[in-house]
Amino acid sequence: MITEALDAACCKLEEIGKRPFWRMVQLFVARIFRGGGDADAEGLDLGIGLVLTLLAIPGGFVSILLLNKYGTFLQWLRGQTNVDPLLVALPDEYFFIVLSMTVTGAVAVWRWDAIFPDRRDYMNLVPLPISTRTIFFANLVAVLFLVGLVAADVNAASCILFPMVVGATQTKFLFFVKFAVVHAIGVLLASVFAFFAVFSIIGLLMAVLPPRAFRRFSSYFRGVVVICLVALLCSSFAVPTLLRRVPAPRWAFLVPSCWFLGLCQSLRGRAGPMLVELSKLALPGLAVVVGVALCAYAVSYQRHFVRIVAGSHTLLVVAWTVLLTNIILIRFRKIPFTCTLPLFKQHSFVTLLSCCFGFLLYAMSTPEFESSALAEPVRMLSLAPAALVMWYIPHHLAKSANEIERRLIFEESPTQTIEALRLSA
Amino acid sequence: MLDAVHLTKRYASFPAVQDLSFTLRPGQVLGCLGPNGSGKSTTVKMLTGLLQPTRGTVQFDGHNIQEDLAAYRKLLGYVPEEPHLYPYLTGWEYLELIGTLRGIERRDLAKKVDSLLELFSLHPNRHSSIGSYSKGMRQRILLIAAIMDDPEIFIFDEPLSGLDVTSALIFKNLVQALGQQGKLVFYCSHVLEVVEKVCSDVLILRKGIVIAQDSVANIGQILGQSLENTFLHLVEDVDTMSVARDIVSVMQTKAA
Numbered sequence: 001m002i003t004e005a006l007d008a009a010c011c012k013l014e015e016i017g018k019r020p021f022w023r024m025v026q027l028f029v030a031r032i033f034r035g036g037g038d039a040d041a042e043g044l045d046l047g048i049g050l051v052l053t054l055l056a057i058p059g060g061f062v063s064i065l066l067l068n069k070y071g072t073f074l075q076w077l078r079g080q081t082n083v084d085p086l087l088v089a090l091p092d093e094y095f096f097i098v099l100s101m102t103v104t105g106a107v108a109v110w111r112w113d114a115i116f117p118d119r120r121d122y123m124n125l126v127p128l129p130i131s132t133r134t135i136f137f138a139n140l141v142a143v144l145f146l147v148g149l150v151a152a153d154v155n156a157a158s159c160i161l162f163p164m165v166v167g168a169t170q171t172k173f174l175f176f177v178k179f180a181v182v183h184a185i186g187v188l189l190a191s192v193f194a195f196f197a198v199f200s201i202i203g204l205l206m207a208v209l210p211p212r213a214f215r216r217f218s219s220y221f222r223g224v225v226v227i228c229l230v231a232l233l234c235s236s237f238a239v240p241t242l243l244r245r246v247p248a249p250r251w252a253f254l255v256p257s258c259w260f261l262g263l264c265q266s267l268r269g270r271a272g273p274m275l276v277e278l279s280k281l282a283l284p285g286l287a288v289v290v291g292v293a294l295c296a297y298a299v300s301y302q303r304h305f306v307r308i309v310a311g312s313h314t315l316l317v318v319a320w321t322v323l324l325t326n327i328i329l330i331r332f333r334k335i336p337f338t339c340t341l342p343l344f345k346q347h348s349f350v351t352l353l354s355c356c357f358g359f360l361l362y363a364m365s366t367p368e369f370e371s372s373a374l375a376e377p378v379r380m381l382s383l384a385p386a387a388l389v390m391w392y393i394p395h396h397l398a399k400s401a402n403e404i405e406r407r408l409i410f411e412e413s414p415t416q417t418i419e420a421l422r423l424s425a
Numbered sequence: 426m427l428d429a430v431h432l433t434k435r436y437a438s439f440p441a442v443q444d445l446s447f448t449l450r451p452g453q454v455l456g457c458l459g460p461n462g463s464g465k466s467t468t469v470k471m472l473t474g475l476l477q478p479t480r481g482t483v484q485f486d487g488h489n490i491q492e493d494l495a496a497y498r499k500l501l502g503y504v505p506e507e508p509h510l511y512p513y514l515t516g517w518e519y520l521e522l523i524g525t526l527r528g529i530e531r532r533d534l535a536k537k538v539d540s541l542l543e544l545f546s547l548h549p550n551r552h553s554s555i556g557s558y559s560k561g562m563r564q565r566i567l568l569i570a571a572i573m574d575d576p577e578i579f580i581f582d583e584p585l586s587g588l589d590v591t592s593a594l595i596f597k598n599l600v601q602a603l604g605q606q607g608k609l610v611f612y613c614s615h616v617l618e619v620v621e622k623v624c625s626d627v628l629i630l631r632k633g634i635v636i637a638q639d640s641v642a643n644i645g646q647i648l649g650q651s652l653e654n655t656f657l658h659l660v661e662d663v664d665t666m667s668v669a670r671d672i673v674s675v676m677q678t679k680a681a
Contacts, residue, residue, distance in 0.1 A: 023525045027511070034513040123509040127473050128526045129499035 020130065021138055028142030031121070032114045052153045055107065058099060060157030063165055066092060070165045086179075086270050089166050091240035093183065093264055096158050098257045100187040101194035102233045103154045108198035109222050109229070115143060115202060116297075117305050136301055143199070143297075151191035159184045178268070186264035193256055193286050196293040198225055203296025206304055232257060248274040259285055291356030298359070321359075323390055426450055427472070427578060427609050431481035434467050434633075441467040442633045444481070449578075454600060454610040456624030456641070458617065464633040465613045466506060469582045472611060473503050485578070499527070502571035506582040508563035512556030516547055516566050519555060523570045541569045545592070560587030568596065578609045585619060597623050 016022055033048050068074060069092075075083060108115070117125075117139050125135055163180035170176065205221060206214055232255075239258065242249055252258040252274070262278030265271035271279060427449040434442045442464040449455050459465050470476040472483055474494045482489045490497040510519060517538060524534040542548040545565045555563060564587045571579065581600070585593050600623045603610055614620050620627060621641055629637040629644075637644060 018525060018531065020526050020528065023522060027514075027522060030513060031511070120509045120511065122475075123505055123507070124511070124523075125526070126475055127498060127501065127503045127505075128523065129495045129528065130526055131495055 021134060024125070024130070024135065024138035025141045025145070028117075028121075028139045029145060032111050032142060032146050052149075055103060055150065055154050056157050058103060059096065059155055060161055062095070062099065063158050063161030066162065066165050067168075070168055072169050075169075083169070085166050085169060086268055089179075090244075090261070090265065091236070092162070092166075093186065094240045094257065094261045095236040096155075096162060096183070096187055097190045097260045097264075098232050098236045100151070100155050100158075100191045101257055102229045104150055104191040105194040105198050105225070105229045105232075107150050107154075108195050108202075109225050111146075112198075112202055112218065112222055115146075115199065116206065116300065122305060132305065135305070136298075139301075140294075140297065147192055147195045150195065151188050154191055155184065155187040158187065182264050182267045185267065186260050189263070189282065189286055190257065190260040193260070193289055194229075196286075196289045197256075200289060200293040200296050201225060203293060203300045206300035207296055211304060243274065248272075252278060253281065256285060287353060288356075291353060295356055295359040426486060427611075428484040428487075429468075429472065429481070430484060432468070432471055432478045432483065433480040434464075434471060434476060435479045440633050442471070442478075442630075445630075445633075445635055446481075447628055447635070447638060449609045449611060451607045451609055452604055453626060454604040454612060454624045456620035456627040457611065457613040457630065458615075458620055458627060459630035462632075463630040465630060466582060467633075468630070469580055469611070469613055472580055473501060474498065499574075500577040502574070502576040502579045504564075504567050504571045504579075504581045504584045506586070508560065508567050508587075510555045510558075510563055510566060513554060515552050515554055516542065516558065516562075517551040519566060520569055520573065524573055527574045529574055537573055538569075541573060545569055545595075561589055561592060564588055565592060572599075576608075578611070579603060580611045580613075582613045583615065584612075585614070585616060593619075 017026065033051065069088070070085070075081075117135060121135070126132065159180060163176050163183055167176040167179055201221065205218075209217070235255065235257065239252070239255065240261075243252060243258065243261070258278050259282040262271060262275040262280075263282040265275045266279040429445055429447050432442055432445040433440065445464075445468060447455070457465050457468065467476065471478050474483070474490055474497060477491065482491070484490065485497055485500070514522065520538045520542070521534065524538060525531075529537070539548070539551075542551050545568065547562060547565055547569075550558065550562065555566065558566070564584070568584065571581075579600075585596060588596060597619060600610060600612065604625065612620065612624055624641055626640050627638070627644060628635060
């Protein structure tokens with residue numbers, strides 16, 4: 001019975017896998033792992049299995065090495081009794097977070113040339129009866145699959161071995177489960193963050209730079225990203241100690257690995273005030289990076305793959321960005337002399353996400369119109385009234401906000417009531 | 426019927442193709458000749474929908490191809506100039522992928538791919554990765570990919586590059602057979618002899634402008650010479666014999 005159901009499920013999956021969209025997803029996954037660049041020769045093909053094994057090794061290896069620290073017999077020999085495992089595990093938790101970020105980021109840097117559809121895809125797929133939008137989504141699905149696979153693979157060993165090592169002294173199985181779940185959440189989110197951060201950098205560079213300049217400077221940018229990742233890994237020696245200091249350094253708010261450490265400790269209920277504040281940045285930070293990455297992907301895809309006239313398109317994108325930034329900044333106004341800069345409010349975050357979504361929608365829906373408008377610039381004039389309205393609304397809102405502030409702070413002419421009571425004197 | 430109507434393509438201010446118009450009828454094999462930079466590849470890219478013309482339209486059966494590119498491409502078999510294939514796929518996998526994306530029924534696909542690989546002498550290498558293929562083998566894979574769905578329109582951009590003598594002969598006969606089947610064939614090449622042999626009509630481009638368009642027989646008759654001489658007469662402003670002699674003399678120059 002079970003075998004029959006499994007066979008049926010396998011057949012169904014195989015059938016789905018042979019549909020054009022999923023066949024293209026498979027092609028892109030294969031390209032990400034085995035292809036990339038414009039060279040026709042076969043590169044060093046390690047095979048997906050070997051690559052995944054190599055990626056999983058560091059996490060497992062480090063977990064095993066930690067037996068030296070958490071082993072009860074060795075602790076007893078060292079005279080360490082009543083050790084709080086959650087307190088002792090903080091530096092190691094931080095190390096696993098930066099390790100997962102470094103390895104996942106390194107994978108994104110390694111496959112830098114293969115993440116986006118390239119000239120080969122253009123030549124092979126565009127002349128076929130499939131829309132460029134389908135190619136866009138198939139590649140996006142392949143990238144998301146890659147993120148999930150790499151994040152799971154890089155952290156698989158540490159998600160099982162590290163909680164086992166830390167919980168060796170504990171008698172309750174629940175401790176192991178809780179620790180493992182929180183650790184998995186922290187490292188997986190950190191991995192996803194690192195991948196999308198590198199993905200955003202590639203996408204933004206592709207969206208901003210001309211194709212030739214991108215290809216020329218690509219290796220330099222990769223070098224810089226690798227240096228940043230190595231620096232992040234090296235921070236594991238110092239950052240946990242610095243975070244325990246009172247007051248903790250403010251720059252920790254700029255280090256994403258600290259956000260995810262804060263998240264882990266908050267979920268365990270063992271975070272100090274600083275870590276609690278840091279943890280609040282983890283999910284919004286992740287959402288922003290994913291949003292930026294998707295927008296950058298859409299824009300760079302449109303520019304490099306759909307091949308719209310680059311200069312004019314960049315101008316349109318810049319104008320659109322300025323407009324969206326204006327809309328976002330209306331929420332972030334500082335009222336002089338009365339209060340400090342408002343914190344990152346929930347509704348502002350929603351606005352930011354809406355803007356990212358708006359950008360994505362813009363990038364997806366306008367290529368045909370842009371192409372025809374750029375071919376005959378007179379058509380561009382039809383955009384003018386809409387652009388005027390879109391510029392006027394945020395401008396008007398900003399002006400109204402300024403007016404309110406001016407009245408609040410610099411009330412030079414007293415109202416009639418104040419005059420009548422002679423309070424202004 | 427495929428119509429190019431006043432096609433113009435500009436790259437920044439440089440005009441690659443200017444006001445190009447022609448009609449390709451069923452059964453017609455139209456050759457496109459021109460020196461490097463004359464706009465042949467740009468014309469091909471506009472005909473396939475890879476490039477949008479700055480002005481003018483490409484129409485198939487009276488409809489602008491840009492209105493429904495996917496439907497148009499279903500009827501199109503295109504062989505590009507450079508075989509940019511996926512080196513990590515095998516020949517069979519590549520053709521299976523293209524067949525799936527073209528929407529060919531699965532039961533027909535495997536049979537068709539096997540038969541075509543056999544006919545193009547690639548069957549023994551079908552499970553080798555394309556990275557290990559020679560240029561000619563890759564070109565044959567591209568040819569199979571273009572014809573496997575039995576399209577109505579064929580656009581060939583330098584299809585013979587890298588092909589061995591036998592494959593080239595088979596291909597030339599294939600093009601003629603496609604014409605006889607009532608297909609529309611647009612054939613872009615530098616090789617005058619091939620165009621003369623396989624094409625019914627010819628279009629000669631120079632600096633993005635059509636300078637001659639007629640049947641191969643008529644063009645020769647009008648100027649009273651072969652297609653090669655006609656081409657040189659119309660397109661090239663150089664005395665080729667004199668240039669060849671100068672090259673030999675430079676080769677033989679020795680420092681005093």
